Amino acid sequence: MTAHGEARGLETLTVGSPRPGRRLGxxxxxxxxxxxxxxxxxxxxxxxxxxxxxxxxxxxxxxxxxxxxxxxxxxxxxxxxxxxxxxxxxxxxxxxxxxxxxxxxxxxxxxxxxxxxxxxxxxxxxxxxxxxxxxxxxxxxxxxxxxxxxxxxxxxxxxxxxxxxxxxxxxAFFSQMRRAAELAQQSGDEAALLRRQALYLCSYDISADTAAWLADVRRRTPRTHSPGWSPDWADARSVATSLTRHGDNDALAAFMSTGMGDEAGEAANLNYWAYWLGIDSLPKSDDHFMVAAPAQSWDALALLRGLTDRLKPGLGAIDLNVHSVWALLALRRGILTADSELSRHLQNQVTALLDSDGISPQARQELVSVHYGLKLTT
Missing domain, CATH: 1.10.260.40 (lambda repressor-like DNA-binding domains)
Structure with missing residues (x-):
């Protein structure tokens, strides 16, 4: 970072003034x-x-x-x-x-x-x-x-x-988003949030080369090898979930095998879910809240409700959704006894997923563990 905290390499991202006929709202x-x-x-x-x-x-x-x-x-x-x-x-x-x-x-x-x-x-x-x-x-x-x-x-x-x-x-939007992601990547951690969010929005592009471009950016992104959370962790999570939108699940499997194997990664994942789903409603200026906030600072029942709704066959990143439920229940033991209606809903979602295809062996094993825990509490 420079003396004034300025990122490097972002020379030009957008151009011009509103084009004729543009709907600004x-x-x-x-x-x-x-x-x-x-x-x-x-x-x-x-x-x-x-x-x-x-x-x-x-x-x-x-x-x-x-x-x-x-x-x-x-x-x-x-x-x-x-x-x-x-x-x-x-x-x-x-x-x-x-x-x-x-x-x-x-x-x-x-x-x-x-x-x-x-x-x-x-x-x-x-x-x-x-x-x-x-x-x-x-x-x-x-x-x-x-x-x-x-x-x-x-x-x-x-x-x-x-x-x-x-x-x-x-x-024009996707072209500028790609430009932003590429230039932010050159700027290092100072532009980590811009890079991550630009990459995620680019995944909505249905152009034929989008998946290959995202995968190439992922390959070219330097990886931090030190243990614990880093901006690279947040990048890897976003790109991996983005690629599932294009039918590529390999990046998510790789991320889960390396990024979810320690306490810092598990806490960061749940903290991000709490913010993403609006349970932690305070605005964030960068991704460091994923590790700065204690994992007990949000309403665990509200998070479980939000994650339970995401246990549906066919959803992208379903393996991450399953793991997040499993990790939350491991962190907050006894939570299943707090809301009987939620427990019944979770039981139905888990049963439907176990009867479906399209989940990894690890996700199936975690669902079996959740199913067993539900049986013990009902």
């Missing part, structure tokens, strides 16, 4: 539309109830007018009014994550040239699952798992069913 605008449609109001009705012009509602929902341009007080008023009109509270709360996703997309696609890692929004803020899934909504069109399920709402005309970016903007 695509994610938050689409979420506003989802909230409005689920309470059953037309644009005319919601405009009158909110005390704004219909053109304002149309601008928000199309993404042409960004909610990020509104004053903080106005945003709070918008959320309060949606709640008063019967909007789903969980969706209203996620407007903040949608706005964060829009700001990241706009920075990457159209933002100013970056000279230092510290200038990039992904360099000093650890993304949560909800924000990442809002980004993925724009990158893939896949509805975030955190949004409440509902029947599909019929729409008139060719209205888009998601905030997915057009092809040229997707290409």
């Amino acid at each position: 695509a994610v938050s605008g689409h979420l506003v539309k989802e909230i409005r449609e689920r309470v059953g109001f037309s644009q005319d009705q919601i405009a009158e109830l909110l005390g704004v012009d219909k053109s304002t509602i149309q601008g928000w929902e199309s993404g042409r007018r960004s909610l990020n341009a509104s004053r903080a007080g106005s945003l709070r008023a918008i959320k309060r009014n949606f709640l008063r009109l019967g909007g789903d509270p969980s969706m209203i709360m996620q407007l903040d994550q949608a706005l964060d996703a829009d700001s990241i997309i706009n920075f990457v696609v159209d933002g100013p040239a970056v000279q230092r890692a510290d200038d990039h929004p992904l360099a000093s803020w650890v993304l949560t699952r909800d924000t990442t899934h809002m980004l993925a909504w724009a990158l893939t069109g896949g509805v975030p798992a955190s949004l409440p399920k509902t029947e599909k709402i019929p729409r008139r005309g060719p209205a888009p069913g998601s905030p997915k970016l057009p092809r040229d903007e997707l290409e």
Whole structure:
């Protein structure tokens, strides 16, 4: 690190100004539309109830007018009014994550040239699952798992069913993310968070060469051979889970055999899960919270609930999910007796996984151990 803590090698990441027709509020605008449609109001009705012009509602929902341009007080008023009109509270709360996703997309696609890692929004803020899934909504069109399920709402005309970016903007986003990852890799630990998060977001790219590119970055990333946690550990975990999205499970198996074999690795994994799932809700500026926070600082039952929901056949990184449940139960002995309903849900999930294919011998052995522990507590 330099005397002023500046990273090296990040000469240029983004270029230009917003291109004509760009939707600067695509994610938050689409979420506003989802909230409005689920309470059953037309644009005319919601405009009158909110005390704004219909053109304002149309601008928000199309993404042409960004909610990020509104004053903080106005945003709070918008959320309060949606709640008063019967909007789903969980969706209203996620407007903040949608706005964060829009700001990241706009920075990457159209933002100013970056000279230092510290200038990039992904360099000093650890993304949560909800924000990442809002980004993925724009990158893939896949509805975030955190949004409440509902029947599909019929729409008139060719209205888009998601905030997915057009092809040229997707290409620009992923190109800049790859550039950020490559340049951050040259900068060492100072840019570790930027490198890790850029690599993870690149895994949403469906380009034919994505898996090979991620694997090549993984091979070229220096590995720390000292015991315990390091930024390399966080990198390896993210890249390994990312590659499972492209059908490559070898990197995850390699990571679990080397990175989960000591107390520091196990604690870091559970600490990261607690943050990723929103159980540890305090914002993080770098990855060191994985080892800086005591493994007992979060609600173990809440974490077990979140991890239990991820024990489903066919999920990517399922072996890591299984191991994380097994490790949590080993760390917090007796937790299975604290919530009988959760124990029954876990039992059903474990049984379904044991009856399925696609898990490693180690994961199957750990599931058998969890199954036995559940039988002893019921």
